[in-house]
Amino acid sequence: MNAPAGFALPFPPAADERRAGGTLTVDLSAIAQNYALLRRRAAPAAVAGVVKADAYGLGVAEVAPALFRAGCRHFFVAHLEEALVLRPLLSEAATIAVLTGPLPGTEDDFAACDLVPVINGPAQAESWAACARRLGRRLDAILQVDSGMSRFGLSAEETRRLSDDAATLDALKLQLVMSHLACADDPGHPANAAQRDDFNRLRMLFPGVPASLAASSGIFLGRQYGFDMVRPGAALYGISPQPGANPMLPVVRLEGRVVQVRTVDAGAGIGYGHTAHAGTTTRLATVAVGYADGYLRSASNHGAAWFGEHRLPQVGRISMDSAVFDVSALGPDELGPGALVELIGPHQPVDAVAAEAGTIGYEILTSLGRRFHRRYVGG
Numbered sequence: 001m002n003a004p005a006g007f008a009l010p011f012p013p014a015a016d017e018r019r020a021g022g023t024l025t026v027d028l029s030a031i032a033q034n035y036a037l038l039r040r041r042a043a044p045a046a047v048a049g050v051v052k053a054d055a056y057g058l059g060v061a062e063v064a065p066a067l068f069r070a071g072c073r074h075f076f077v078a079h080l081e082e083a084l085v086l087r088p089l090l091s092e093a094a095t096i097a098v099l100t101g102p103l104p105g106t107e108d109d110f111a112a113c114d115l116v117p118v119i120n121g122p123a124q125a126e127s128w129a130a131c132a133r134r135l136g137r138r139l140d141a142i143l144q145v146d147s148g149m150s151r152f153g154l155s156a157e158e159t160r161r162l163s164d165d166a167a168t169l170d171a172l173k174l175q176l177v178m179s180h181l182a183c184a185d186d187p188g189h190p191a192n193a194a195q196r197d198d199f200n201r202l203r204m205l206f207p208g209v210p211a212s213l214a215a216s217s218g219i220f221l222g223r224q225y226g227f228d229m230v231r232p233g234a235a236l237y238g239i240s241p242q243p244g245a246n247p248m249l250p251v252v253r254l255e256g257r258v259v260q261v262r263t264v265d266a267g268a269g270i271g272y273g274h275t276a277h278a279g280t281t282t283r284l285a286t287v288a289v290g291y292a293d294g295y296l297r298s299a300s301n302h303g304a305a306w307f308g309e310h311r312l313p314q315v316g317r318i319s320m321d322s323a324v325f326d327v328s329a330l331g332p333d334e335l336g337p338g339a340l341v342e343l344i345g346p347h348q349p350v351d352a353v354a355a356e357a358g359t360i361g362y363e364i365l366t367s368l369g370r371r372f373h374r375r376y377v378g379g
């Protein structure tokens with residue numbers, strides 16, 4: 001784990017689990033099995049691994065090598081800085097693509113570190129081609145076209161113009177033409193087929209160059225969305241790629257540590273703002289996980305913890321460093337200081353926890369805090 005200069009966690013994860021407010025367990029073998037499942041599903045398309053945002057909060061230093069061991073050879077990150085962290089973690093057999101592409105003045109870093117920029121507009125295409133001419137060699141590039149999301153990529157008109165621009169194209173080695181689906185998690189949405197057809201027309205302008213459209217959800221829209229490469233992130237990490245039953249294995253378990261248990265009288269106000277009150281004499285457990293750890297405040301009075309087979313409703317506002325749970329369902333000596341309760345796990349997978357917070361599993365994982373003791377299993 002050789003993080004280059006410039007990359008530092010706010011502080012390192014707690015080394016001893018008793019020092020931390022909770023334990024985050026990441027199952028690397030589940031990630032590898034999810035990779036294998038997506039590969040079967042997407043075949044014959046190649047399957048890249050998207051490891052942006054510290055592998056969706058799970059730790060790129062552990063996750064990316066695990067994906068490589070599972071056979072993944074194409075990796076995507078969002079930013080140059082993330083790519084510079086990733087480069088020394090992977091063998092040279094791995095290609096690393098950067099979704100935002102080179103921002104002005106960063107072209108030489110891309111070339112020096114053998115990174116493949118995703119080119120999102122005519123100006124990036126020109127500056128990357130100019131860099132190639134300066135270095136006297138053709139440079140790898142991925143071309144992103146906007147097939148209908150209005151976020152990244154060349155417009156249809158810009159794509160046509162570039163396809164006629166021999167001077168720019170001669171400086172580049174196009175590895176891939178790609179685009180991204182806006183509504184893939186909704187299989188019935190008409191934008192899916194419209195984007196696929198528009199993408200197909202645009203990629204034809206670059207004969208012989210492989211194409212990529214689908215991320216996690218797109219893989220499950222069917223073969224016509226697979227093209228030559230798919231780019232899952234979320235599904236690798238156990239987030240459901242489609243409505244209904246989740247075909248992916250769970251990857252994350254989050255447990256919070258009980259700090260104290262108290263009994264309050266009927267009518268007692270609980271937490272900031274007294275948004276909850278005890279209806280009767282109630283036993284409450286204070287758990288050392290709060291919104292600073294990614295236990296989102298928007299889940300206040302909605303979420304729950306699990307202890308054994310008991311659901312323990314969360315009550316009152318979630319604080320920065322703690323949250324309170326109603327543990328009246330447990331016997332008086334069943335739960336005490338130091339015990340761990342499940343916040344994400346078999347009883348409530350990440351998507352269910354997200355729904356209670358009014359968000360999506362992606363935001364839950366990428367919000368997971370840095371203070372947990374982190375445990376990697378199955379590596």
Ligand SMILES: *Cc1c(COP(=O)(O)O)cnc(C)c1O
Nearest residue numbers: 050180215216231232233234235
């Ligand atoms: C984040 C991202 C992905 C991965 O998306 P998931 O939904 O997590 O699978 C793929 N492609 C692009 C362009 C992305 O921004």
